[in-house]
Amino acid sequence: MASAEEHRKAYIDDVSEESSDHTYQTHAVGPYWLTFASLPLLENWKQSPGGSRFAAQIMMATSMNA
Secondary structure, rough: OHHHHHHHHOOOOOOOOHHHHHHHHHHHHHHEEEEEEHHHHHHHHHHHHHHHHHOOOOOOOOOOOO
């Protein structure tokens, strides 16, 4: 079993600050702004014929493959 220090050296030490920031912007900030931009569409859905039958939703899927 690898120690915490071996894990840190293998997976964290070689990651640059720029790469880490890009990943954060893509996986955390991006979905936030996408959801924020979609709010007017969700409100419009309430007035549509299907709005009384189905709740407007945003579904996001992600994968943690390396």
